[in-house]
Amino acid sequence: MKCGVLSSHRNRCAVRTRAVQKFLGLRPLIGAQHFFFNQSKGFPCLRKTPQSTVPHCLGKTKGRSHPSVAPAALQRLRDFFRPFNQKFYRMVGRDFGWS
Numbered sequence: 001m002k003c004g005v006l007s008s009h010r011n012r013c014a015v016r017t018r019a020v021q022k023f024l025g026l027r028p029l030i031g032a033q034h035f036f037f038n039q040s041k042g043f044p045c046l047r048k049t050p051q052s053t054v055p056h057c058l059g060k061t062k063g064r065s066h067p068s069v070a071p072a073a074l075q076r077l078r079d080f081f082r083p084f085n086q087k088f089y090r091m092v093g094r095d096f097g098w099s
Contacts, residue, residue: 010035013044023094 014032021028033050037043038057045057078099089095 010037010044023092 011032013035014030017030018028021030030046034047035044036047036055038045038055041057041062043058043062045055047055082099085096085098
């Protein structure tokens, strides 16, 4: 889930988290008040409760650069996974556009 790094993106984290909770049929538990921007890490982190002083931040690999992958390799992967993705879309009633 991509949330962004600016404080204005805190709400984006909350909106996306709320959408995931709804998709999974969970009671909405995590909101904007649970997110904060960690200056030293450079990305949003999460508090277990809004009052918590102990943050949960992702590990050192968060935010690293993605490797360059040849377009032909990406197309081959898309072609291979397409039938599995389509079956998944039918199962959950939603197309995630992973093509």
